[in-house]
Amino acid sequence: MRATPPSPAALICQMRRGGLSQRERRQNQPLSLGKRGRGEGAALFSTRTGVALAIVFVASIAVAQIRTQPASASVLELLVKWTPLLATGFLFNLLISFFAMVVGTASGLLLAFARISPRRSLRGTSWIVVQFFRNAPWLVLLFFVMYLLPFQFRLGSVTIPFPDWIKATLGLALPIMANVAEIVRGAVQSIPTAQWDAARSLAFSRRQTLWKIILPQCVKRMLPPWMNWYAILTMATTLASIVGVSEVMTITLRITNAEGRTDLLIPIYSYVLLWFFLYCYPISRWTRRLEARYGQR
Amino acid sequence: MTHRIDATGSNVPIVRVLDVHKSFGAVEVLRGISFDVAKGEAVCIIGPSGSGKSTLLRCINGLVTIDRGEIFVALHAVHRLHKDVEMVALRKDVSIVFQQYNLFPHKTALENVMMAPIDVLKQPRREVEERAYALLKKVRLSGKEQSYPGELSGGQQQRVAIARALAMRPQVMLFDEVTAALDPETRKEVLATIRQLIEEGMTSVLVTHEMAFAREIADHVYFTDHGLIVEDGPPSQLFAAPRKERTRAFLEQIL
Ligand SMILES: Nc1ncnc2c1ncn2[C@@H]1O[C@H](COP(=O)(O)OP(=O)(O)OP(=O)(O)O)[C@@H](O)[C@H]1O
Numbered sequence: 372m373r374a375t376p377p378s379p380a381a382l383i384c385q386m387r388r389g390g391l392s393q394r395e396r397r398q399n400q401p402l403s404l405g406k407r408g409r410g411e412g413a414a415l416f417s418t419r420t421g422v423a424l425a426i427v428f429v430a431s432i433a434v435a436q437i438r439t440q441p442a443s444a445s446v447l448e449l450l451v452k453w454t455p456l457l458a459t460g461f462l463f464n465l466l467i468s469f470f471a472m473v474v475g476t477a478s479g480l481l482l483a484f485a486r487i488s489p490r491r492s493l494r495g496t497s498w499i500v501v502q503f504f505r506n507a508p509w510l511v512l513l514f515f516v517m518y519l520l521p522f523q524f525r526l527g528s529v530t531i532p533f534p535d536w537i538k539a540t541l542g543l544a545l546p547i548m549a550n551v552a553e554i555v556r557g558a559v560q561s562i563p564t565a566q567w568d569a570a571r572s573l574a575f576s577r578r579q580t581l582w583k584i585i586l587p588q589c590v591k592r593m594l595p596p597w598m599n600w601y602a603i604l605t606m607a608t609t610l611a612s613i614v615g616v617s618e619v620m621t622i623t624l625r626i627t628n629a630e631g632r633t634d635l636l637i638p639i640y641s642y643v644l645l646w647f648f649l650y651c652y653p654i655s656r657w658t659r660r661l662e663a664r665y666g667q668r
Numbered sequence: 669m670t671h672r673i674d675a676t677g678s679n680v681p682i683v684r685v686l687d688v689h690k691s692f693g694a695v696e697v698l699r700g701i702s703f704d705v706a707k708g709e710a711v712c713i714i715g716p717s718g719s720g721k722s723t724l725l726r727c728i729n730g731l732v733t734i735d736r737g738e739i740f741v742a743l744h745a746v747h748r749l750h751k752d753v754e755m756v757a758l759r760k761d762v763s764i765v766f767q768q769y770n771l772f773p774h775k776t777a778l779e780n781v782m783m784a785p786i787d788v789l790k791q792p793r794r795e796v797e798e799r800a801y802a803l804l805k806k807v808r809l810s811g812k813e814q815s816y817p818g819e820l821s822g823g824q825q826q827r828v829a830i831a832r833a834l835a836m837r838p839q840v841m842l843f844d845e846v847t848a849a850l851d852p853e854t855r856k857e858v859l860a861t862i863r864q865l866i867e868e869g870m871t872s873v874l875v876t877h878e879m880a881f882a883r884e885i886a887d888h889v890y891f892t893d894h895g896l897i898v899e900d901g902p903p904s905q906l907f908a909a910p911r912k913e914r915t916r917a918f919l920e921q922i923l
Pocket residue numbers: 692695697716717718719720721722723724845
């Protein structure tokens with residue numbers, strides 16, 4: 372068995388493929404947003420995947436344990452030793468995922484409003500933006516943002532640094548923005564126009580109607596796909612290692628380099644993978660519970 | 669039933685529709701409709717399906733913009749309003765009740781009634797709440813304040829919709845076949861509510877298929893077909909002795 376680190380790019384490719392097949396279905400059917408999430412969620416974070424991961428992890432440790440030279444430290448000891456450092460890296464991934472989700476959701480909401488605007492020009496422009504950022508590979512977007520944005524800002528006489536991790540966060544927020552925009556647009560358009568008529572008849576303005584009457588009714592429908600994108604995003608944060616952010620993958624690489632032991636490779640990478648799984652699995656379960664509850668309506 | 673007009677002491681039209689035309693694409697839905705509604709009057713519009721009755725009501729409250737003609741409601745020249753903001757003032761004076769109730773499903777009956785006065789008219793919550801309770805009582809729904817639309821029967825939902833429309837204290841009420849989706853039993857409750865409103869002098873324009881009801885409460889009845897008013901008159905005349913062949917055929921078919 373050759374120790375090849377799991378490539379985040381491959382992971383993302385796999386995720387995107389899951390999304391693509393579903394997208395075609397959704398185009399004529401905005402109501403099927405929920406189903407879409409279910410398909411991806413099931414493929415990515417099923418209990419079976421988790422069990423398989425755990426088995427790989429345990430087996431790799433067992434094998435490594437047997438092959439380890441009696442004089443050197445055991446793989447298990449090494450994992451324990453490096454766990455605090457790995458954890459700080461992993462926390463960084465969560466931080467990036469959290470901020471990227473916040474930024475992506477806020478901007479996605481605005482983009483969705485443009486998508487359903489009565490103004491044709493705004494609708495057209497926003498459509499192009501959505502299509503671009505939904506279909507561009509995440510890694511490309513990430514590099515794009517990394518090299519496009521300066522490493523610092525000048526506001527008058529004050530210089531504000533613009534660290535890599537913030538740039539990575541913005542880069543990851545872009546595809547989230549486009550996908551959130553699609554979720555919101557689909558959900559808003561699935562609400563019967565009679566609701567708009569009723570609200571307008573009661574003298575609600577367009578904005579009030581959207582915020583007070585339409586969007587609250589959309590939450591149920593938007594939540595599952597939105598959470599699903601969060602899980603996908605969390606895994607995609609490992610892409611930040613490619614552009615040099617000190618997140619968990621970068622740290623893992625540094626550790627393996629420092630230890631210089633090939634028998635550590637598979638255990639430590641499956642260990643990290645397990646962490647991601649343990650974080651995303653509950654989210655995925657919860658998503659599917661919500662879908663099942665709201666799905667029938 | 670002209671006594672109500674006498675009671676209000678005036679014959680000033682509060683709704684005036686003049687030669688209104690409206691097409692959807694190539695389909696001419698309204699082809700020159702004119703009529704007046706005096707303050708305190710109840711007017712019924714009857715006619716076959718697809719003759720443009722709903723469209724006409726939706727023109728009156730600006731949900732549909734007309735192609736040609738003039739519409740005045742209270743002090744508003746509806747045909748001159750285009751922006752959403754301009755429509756807001758109009759819609760404070762005219763309320764509509766739909767066939768399918770169109771309640772907000774994520775709000776309770778009470779909240780449905782309270783929302784617009786608080787969010788749009790910016791009236792104090794306490795005052796609005798008091799009024800909402802009174803209105804729900806008036807439509808005989810006391811005790812259902814905290815129910816969600818999904819937990820209410822069709823007739824109950826429709827009465828919440830009426831209370832919601834009334835909460836705006838409109839000068840004119842539009843009713844678009846509000847009993848068409850209901851079974852005969854619940855229909856009665858809703859008609860009783862509307863009857864009471866009309867007796868209290870609420871200016872109303874009703875599109876209805878309930879001929880007996882129209883005959884009983886209307887001051888004036890309009891029969892429309894293919895986007896035109898074919899015939900109009902007081903209910904006693906129009907129902908008992910229609911002048912036009914088309915009216916007679918329609919009434920025979922429906923009764
Ligand atoms: N928004 C719209 N776009 C296109 N056509 C429309 C629209 N609204 C109404 N129509 C068409 O206008 C015609 C009249 O519709 P309307 O709903 O006003 O009739 P109606 O008299 O209320 O009929 P019913 O008794 O069935 O409710 C119909 O042929 C309908 O298809």
